[in-house]
Amino acid sequence: MYSEIKNRFATSDVEVKRDDLAKVVVDRHRLFDLISMLGREYGYITLSAITCTDWIEDDHFVLSYMLVREDRKHNMMIQSMIGRDEPHIESLVGSFKQAQIMERDLHEMYGIDFVGNDNLVELSLENWIYTPPLRREFDTLEFVNNHLTFRDGRDDNMDVKKEMKRLRALKKAQKEAAKKAKEESSDVKQ
Amino acid sequence: MQEGFLREQRVLESDLSSDGSHKNSIDFLIDWFRKRSIFVLSYGTGCGAIEMPPTFTSRYDAERLGIRGAATPRQADVIIVSGYCSYKTLRRIIRTYEQMSNPKYILALGSCTINGGMYWDSYNTIKKLEDYLPVDIYVNGCMPRPESILEGFIALQRDIGNGKASSWQKYQENYEFYRKNQEAVLGEKIAPAYDANWYLYDGGL
Numbered sequence: 041m042y043s044e045i046k047n048r049f050a051t052s053d054v055e056v057k058r059d060d061l062a063k064v065v066v067d068r069h070r071l072f073d074l075i076s077m078l079g080r081e082y083g084y085i086t087l088s089a090i091t092c093t094d095w096i097e098d099d100h101f102v103l104s105y106m107l108v109r110e111d112r113k114h115n116m117m118i119q120s121m122i123g124r125d126e127p128h129i130e131s132l133v134g135s136f137k138q139a140q141i142m143e144r145d146l147h148e149m150y151g152i153d154f155v156g157n158d159n160l161v162e163l164s165l166e167n168w169i170y171t172p173p174l175r176r177e178f179d180t181l182e183f184v185n186n187h188l189t190f191r192d193g194r195d196d197n198m199d200v201k202k203e204m205k206r207l208r209a210l211k212k213a214q215k216e217a218a219k220k221a222k223e224e225s226s227d228v229k230q
Numbered sequence: 231m232q233e234g235f236l237r238e239q240r241v242l243e244s245d246l247s248s249d250g251s252h253k254n255s256i257d258f259l260i261d262w263f264r265k266r267s268i269f270v271l272s273y274g275t276g277c278g279a280i281e282m283p284p285t286f287t288s289r290y291d292a293e294r295l296g297i298r299g300a301a302t303p304r305q306a307d308v309i310i311v312s313g314y315c316s317y318k319t320l321r322r323i324i325r326t327y328e329q330m331s332n333p334k335y336i337l338a339l340g341s342c343t344i345n346g347g348m349y350w351d352s353y354n355t356i357k358k359l360e361d362y363l364p365v366d367i368y369v370n371g372c373m374p375r376p377e378s379i380l381e382g383f384i385a386l387q388r389d390i391g392n393g394k395a396s397s398w399q400k401y402q403e404n405y406e407f408y409r410k411n412q413e414a415v416l417g418e419k420i421a422p423a424y425d426a427n428w429y430l431y432d433g434g435l
Contacts, residue, residue: 184352184357189361191344
């Protein structure tokens with residue numbers, strides 16, 4: 041199977057990760073040919089997940105499609121790269137109905153446009169007008185500081201490091217004083 | 231009468247008597263009725279909702295204190311905001327709260343409603359509930375056990391009995407303040423849509 045994939049889809053990147061998992065990297069234009077071929081000829085009929093990885097340094101997203109064979113004993117991970125600027129790829133809704141919600145999720149979190157999916161409405165972020173939050177250029181802490189207010193700390197709020205240092209010094213001094221007192225009392229006895 | 235639930239109940243209720251600040255006996259009576267029949271909306275946000283079933287069922291039995299569930303917002307007196315509150319949930323909470331009839335009270339559970347808790351740096355979770363809705367009682371903890379929730383309810387009952395729990399009046403008087411804060415995070419259109427397009431698209435109905 042792997043040699044056929046290599047020949048037909050002009051990819052050398054086929055890696056057997058485990059007994060039940062193999063990874064194939066293909067060109068984005070051959071992706072759906074490969075998925076349909078695997079389903080037709082080798083029985084990978086279930087799409088279990090679509091995930092996205094943001095490689096901001098290399099300026100691309102890697103989409104991973106997880107396919108499961110019909111006997112549930114082997115998984116195939118098919119990866120494909122798409123550009124980060126205006127990312128778009130064909131939708132898989134035609135062949136797998138469950139891709140609908142996965143694509144909606146990726147559209148919301150990374151801003152990827154799935155061509156052919158006509159219901160890419162937001163899933164949990166309503167009226168979100170900012171950068172999609174799972175893209176790595178989105179700075180969560182900066183966003184929170186700009187948009188939300190925090191409660192001020194307690195009035196008796198103390199610096200933990202300083203306070204621990206003070207308490208430790210206090211404890212040490214007490215210990216030494218006790219030791220000294222003990223020594224003095226033993227001196228008196230002698 | 232010396233041990234178990236009855237004793238616990240006496241301890242809990244020992245400081246529930248009125249402080250005598252009422253102007254007349256009608257006010258006193260109304261507040262007494264209100265504090266003894268608290269209907270809590272069956273609505274949970276976030277993980278704290280898991281502590282509500284034991285509070286209201288036989289183990290902790292909140293009904294012995296006059297606290298029981300209500301099915302719809304229009305029949306409820308108290309809404310419990312139980313745990314972290316994302317923007318999407320906040321829209322629903324605001325709509326639900328505005329549907330409730332006066333007098334209405336908010337009990338906020340958990341550190342997430344107080345200062346964000348473990349979601350302090352989340353882009354999608356509000357940090358201070360009192361900026362968006364008037365809160366009567368905060369119960370801290372992550373999560374507060376049913377005992378803490380009951381204590382929070384007793385504190386709320388004490389405030390109601392003394393006529394001091396007036397967050398709903400505060401909401402009416404300072405509506406501009408709350409609305410401004412709500413719009414700052416939720417945008418102009420705060421109320422969620424009633425349609426079910428998402429469901430139709432996914433092959434439902």
